[in-house]
Structure formats: structure tokens, C-alpha cells
Amino acid sequence: MKKTETVKRTARDRDTMRPEYDFSDGVRGATALRYARGANVVVIDADVLDVFPDAVAVNQALRALAPVLRSRRGTRSKRACNPDGNGRPGT
Numbered sequence: 001m002k003k004t005e006t007v008k009r010t011a012r013d014r015d016t017m018r019p020e021y022d023f024s025d026g027v028r029g030a031t032a033l034r035y036a037r038g039a040n041v042v043v044i045d046a047d048v049l050d051v052f053p054d055a056v057a058v059n060q061a062l063r064a065l066a067p068v069l070r071s072r073r074g075t076r077s078k079r080a081c082n083p084d085g086n087g088r089p090g091t
Contacts, residue, residue: 042058044058
């Protein structure tokens, strides 16, 4: 049993860094403050990538749609409208 533990550990700890990756000029924690403030990452489905090719296009569309959604939501909270947080109206 001890031998398999050693094998598992060495396989997990092996160096998988590719030679073409060069972090010699990298700065540790350069983006940490930005992410500490909060970051939202959204995965765009492949069938709408032609409409939203980048973050600028997504943000423009959301800014145009936001007033409509806010007026429809009225006084209901975000959780009441969408309790499971999946982007679809609650059922």
C-alpha cells in the first residue's frame, strides 16, 4: 500500500509546465486586487458566439437590455424572480 501512495504522489506532483510557457517576467499577484474586488465570469454558448464575439459586445447588449428587465422586475427582488440563479425565470 505504501508503494501505491508513493506512485500516486509522484504522478500528481510531476512537472506539467510546457517549455513554451515563460513566466520569468511575471509579477506575482498582479491581478489579485482586481479579483478580490469581484469578478464575474460567464461562458457564452457556441450558438451565440457570432453575435457576442467579445466582452464589449456582451456588455453593450446587456446595457441595452437592462432597463427593460429592471422595469419588468419592478419591486420583486432578484432572488424572487430567479431563485436558482440559472438565468431563467423562477418556476
